[in-house]
Amino acid sequence: MIRILILIGFTFLFMHLHATGDISKYINMKYSYISFSAIFILGFLTLVQFYIYGKSEDGEHAHDDSCTPDCGHDHHKKPSRLKNVTVNSILIFPIISGLFFPIASLDSETVKTKGFHFKGLENEGDFGEHQFLKPDTSVYYGKESYNSIMDKELKPFTKGNQVVLNDKNYLKGMESIYYKPGIFLGKDVQFKGFTYNAEDKAAKSNELFLLRFGIIHCIADSGVFGMMVEFPKGTKFPNDKWIEIEGSIETQYYQPFKADIPYVKVKDWKEIEKPKEEYVYRGY
Amino acid sequence: MLDKSFLQMNTVFISILIEALPFVLIGVLIAGVIQMFVTEEMVARIMPKNKIGAVLFGAVLGAIFPACECGIVPITRKLIEKGVPVFAAIPFMLTGPIINPVVLFSTYVAFGNRWEVMIYRGGLAMIVAVLLGFILAVQFKNVKVLKNEIGAVSRSPFNNETAATVSIPKISFYNKLKGTFVHAVEEFFSVGKYLVIGALIAASMQTYVKTSTLLDIGQGEVSSSLVMMGLAFILSLCSEADAFIASSFQSTFTIGSIVAFLVYGPMLDVKNVLMMLAAFKKKLVVSLVVYITILVLLGSLFL
Numbered sequence: 001m002i003r004i005l006i007l008i009g010f011t012f013l014f015m016h017l018h019a020t021g022d023i024s025k026y027i028n029m030k031y032s033y034i035s036f037s038a039i040f041i042l043g044f045l046t047l048v049q050f051y052i053y054g055k056s057e058d059g060e061h062a063h064d065d066s067c068t069p070d071c072g073h074d075h076h077k078k079p080s081r082l083k084n085v086t087v088n089s090i091l092i093f094p095i096i097s098g099l100f101f102p103i104a105s106l107d108s109e110t111v112k113t114k115g116f117h118f119k120g121l122e123n124e125g126d127f128g129e130h131q132f133l134k135p136d137t138s139v140y141y142g143k144e145s146y147n148s149i150m151d152k153e154l155k156p157f158t159k160g161n162q163v164v165l166n167d168k169n170y171l172k173g174m175e176s177i178y179y180k181p182g183i184f185l186g187k188d189v190q191f192k193g194f195t196y197n198a199e200d201k202a203a204k205s206n207e208l209f210l211l212r213f214g215i216i217h218c219i220a221d222s223g224v225f226g227m228m229v230e231f232p233k234g235t236k237f238p239n240d241k242w243i244e245i246e247g248s249i250e251t252q253y254y255q256p257f258k259a260d261i262p263y264v265k266v267k268d269w270k271e272i273e274k275p276k277e278e279y280v281y282r283g284y
Numbered sequence: 285m286l287d288k289s290f291l292q293m294n295t296v297f298i299s300i301l302i303e304a305l306p307f308v309l310i311g312v313l314i315a316g317v318i319q320m321f322v323t324e325e326m327v328a329r330i331m332p333k334n335k336i337g338a339v340l341f342g343a344v345l346g347a348i349f350p351a352c353e354c355g356i357v358p359i360t361r362k363l364i365e366k367g368v369p370v371f372a373a374i375p376f377m378l379t380g381p382i383i384n385p386v387v388l389f390s391t392y393v394a395f396g397n398r399w400e401v402m403i404y405r406g407g408l409a410m411i412v413a414v415l416l417g418f419i420l421a422v423q424f425k426n427v428k429v430l431k432n433e434i435g436a437v438s439r440s441p442f443n444n445e446t447a448a449t450v451s452i453p454k455i456s457f458y459n460k461l462k463g464t465f466v467h468a469v470e471e472f473f474s475v476g477k478y479l480v481i482g483a484l485i486a487a488s489m490q491t492y493v494k495t496s497t498l499l500d501i502g503q504g505e506v507s508s509s510l511v512m513m514g515l516a517f518i519l520s521l522c523s524e525a526d527a528f529i530a531s532s533f534q535s536t537f538t539i540g541s542i543v544a545f546l547v548y549g550p551m552l553d554v555k556n557v558l559m560m561l562a563a564f565k566k567k568l569v570v571s572l573v574v575y576i577t578i579l580v581l582l583g584s585l586f587l
Binding site: 003006007010014017023025026027034035037038041042044045048049051052087090091093094097098101102103104105106107109110112113217218219220221 | 295306309494
């Protein structure tokens with residue numbers, strides 16, 4: 001009986017995540033069809049478990065004539081009650097925690113733990129760029145084709161004097177800016193992200209990072225992308241404030257990265273609510 | 285009020301589950317199909333008689349068979365139950381999640397459309413799997429390796445009736461299909477708990493252990509390989525996504541240690557070792573961990 005409930009629970013958990021759209025806080029929606037089909041498999045297995053339960057009174061064993069002597073399942077020797085309870089509660093835990101615990105979002109704490117990509121601009125233009133800050137899809141294309149693709153992708157951003165980054169073009173836009181900072185020098189840029197103060201003591205308090213998490217498959221493999229921003233002197237922010245900024249792109253030598261990096265000289269900013277879609281997703 | 289970092293851990297945990305569960309479901313369904321439709325006679329007919337042939341057969345079959353590292357454990361267990369020798373089944377389990385079109389393609393793409401890493405990855409996986417097969421052929425010649433194997437046969441109340449059905453296969457297709465799904469459910473429950481625990485451990489590691497501490501440990505040739513293998517074990521990424529993570533380590537780590545990451549992760553990680561413990565005897569699992577670690581480490585030093 002408890003097994004039926006567990007299977008219903010899992011089916012419902014997957015259904016719930018899809019129905020409410022919360023699934024996008026866990027995985028890249030590009031792969032959502034995989035977990036979507038899991039709903040049907042789970043639903044079907046639930047029916048099978050119903051059938052097993054109906055066949056045998058205690059729901060423990062119903063292999064009937066289809067069982068060959070070599071089917072070696074745990075249940076052949078009846079597990080102790082205690083073991084049963086433990087096993088079932090392990091399976092019930094994710095159902096409860098998935099349904100009822102609030103979904104936490106990745107934030108500056110995560111950056112601190114995961115922030116091992118913090119160096120990496122040293123060998124500018126090389127393959128092995130770290131994916132921190134600089135979304136480098138050159139790793140996806142190979143050098144030459146990468147350059148030609150990048151030049152093409154650059155186009156929409158180089159038109160006019162203003163670059164506006166939204167949820168859709170965030171990763172591509174960031175990549176373009178890091179790819180050829182020269183073209184963007186002096187241009188206006190607009191984007192949003194959460195604040196992150198580098199753990200570097202030498203950093204000026206009005207210089208911080210504005211970042212967003214980018215997701216490949218699921219949030220277990222996410223990384224952060226964004227730019228350093230410079231506010232007027234005296235402006236300070238705690239970590240994890242969502243801000244929308246507008247400013248011009250400049251470059252400066254940044255000691256911790258040992259490289260010139262593009263940054264934004266902020267002209268105008270406003271604090272905003274955490275956006276509904278806080279992550280950006282890799283589209284290819 | 286629950287701690288924020290706990291909630292983050294929980295969120296990562298659920299996301300790993302969401303990512304892995306569909307593939308485990310496919311795995312248990314295939315295991316169910318093997319249970320009902322593959323007979324020991326069929327296995328005996330197809331399996332090469334000599335050991336070297338059997339090892340190679342297992343490794344090549346794994347290379348053709350697309351699977352992910354959590355889905356393949358129940359399948360492997362079923363195959364051993366059906367009489368596939370352990371030294372053929374384990375190479376199958378090891379090459380399955382690495383050498384398949386999706387994984388190799390994502391590796392190729394992740395490393396800038398260059399063939400080297402992909403070839404190293406596939407090649408080292410094949411070599412490790414085959415060598416391991418040979419070792420197992422000597423060590424586990426006639427040993428029972430499955431958990432509850434003896435218990436299952438002797439205690440089954442259906443032993444006598446069903447013994448007949450094996451020698452004279454008279455089960456209708458409908459019944460076989462029914463049996464497939466019943467077994468899939470059983471398999472799901474026997475393997476599911478380990479998936480949950482594994483995902484939980486991996487998520488806590490990601491949330492509470494500073495990755496930078498780990499990376500600071502080693503930059504030497506041996507130690508950097510060991511660090512990358514440790515990282516692969518802890519992160520428990522799906523073999524389709526791990527290449528993208530690995531590629532971000534390119535400038536800090538040698539190609540050898542990156543290949544070690546890519547080969548070791550799909551063979552051994554937190555969730556799949558726990559799932560193996562559910563399926564196989566401890567002795568086999570411990571041997572696998574030791575041998576794979578040594579072989580992958582040695583292999584990575586040659587690159």
